[in-house]
Amino acid sequence: GEDVEQSLFLSVREGDSSVINCTYTDSSSTYLYWYKQEPGAGLQLLTYIFSNMDMKQDQRLTVLLNKKDKHLSLRIADTQTGDSAIYFCAESNFNKFYFGSGTKLNVKP
Amino acid sequence: DTEVTQTPKHLVMGMTNKKSLKCEQHMGHRAMYWYKQKAKKPPELMFVYSYEKLSINESVPSRFSPECPNSSLLNLHLHALQPEDSALYLCASSRLTGDEQYFGPGTRLTVT
Numbered sequence: 001g002e003d004v005e006q007s008l009f010l011s012v013r014e015g016d017s018s019v020i021n022c023t024y025t026d027s028s029s030t031y032l033y034w035y036k037q038e039p040g041a042g043l044q045l046l047t048y049i050f051s052n053m054d055m056k057q058d059q060r061l062t063v064l065l066n067k068k069d070k071h072l073s074l075r076i077a078d079t080q081t082g083d084s085a086i087y088f089c090a091e092s093n094f095n096k097f098y099f100g101s102g103t104k105l106n107v108k109p
Numbered sequence: 110d111t112e113v114t115q116t117p118k119h120l121v122m123g124m125t126n127k128k129s130l131k132c133e134q135h136m137g138h139r140a141m142y143w144y145k146q147k148a149k150k151p152p153e154l155m156f157v158y159s160y161e162k163l164s165i166n167e168s169v170p171s172r173f174s175p176e177c178p179n180s181s182l183l184n185l186h187l188h189a190l191q192p193e194d195s196a197l198y199l200c201a202s203s204r205l206t207g208d209e210q211y212f213g214p215g216t217r218l219t220v221t
Contacts, residue, residue, distance in 0.1 A: 033209060043152065043199065093207075095159070095165055096165070102150075
């Protein structure tokens with residue numbers, strides 16, 4: 001399968017910005033995704049970006065894509081305690097999704 | 110509406126039992142998926158259905174048997190499971206394969 005890598009943990013203070021990073025290997029991926037998973041729950045689709053875009057903004061979320069370096073990031077502005085969760089990046093290639101290992105975001109009050 | 114529903118939420122079964130997990134979506138999606146997720150790990154793809162036909166089986170043991178009776182429903186039949194099969198089982202759907210996937214809340218399965 002494809003390799004999608006993320007750092008395992010990120011800790012920020014409430015009100016700060018969070019930046020979660022992801023690297024992938026398949027340059028033919030058409031879309032890249034960010035999902036959020038709270039404890040005991042399913043995955044919630046947060047946002048996605050088409051591979052020919054550099055940036056996408058959606059309210060507090062900003063996705064940046066550096067296709068040359070195969071690097072994807074998710075910035076959460078004004079991080080709240082309710083943002084504490086595991087964040088997965090994923091790339092799609094034909095019929096399959098390849099998920100990163102997930103980054104656990106801890107937001108301290 | 111981007112809702113995928115799954116029943117039951119929790120299931121405890123013995124190694125000799127037969128049970129089924131159910132998944133439903135009414136978004137008109139033609140691709141549906143089963144994933145297995147162990148604690149602190151990403152979801153692992155098990156099966157993909159496209160237009161009610163099985164298109165991908167990721168070498169899943171035969172004790173897991175998927176079924177897609179119609180375009181809205183996806184079942185996973187379980188028989189003679191092992192304790193290591195205990196996990197969160199997630200269903201997802203997408204408009205077509207390769208499109209963004211919408212996940213259900215999962216079934217937490219415990220095999221005793």
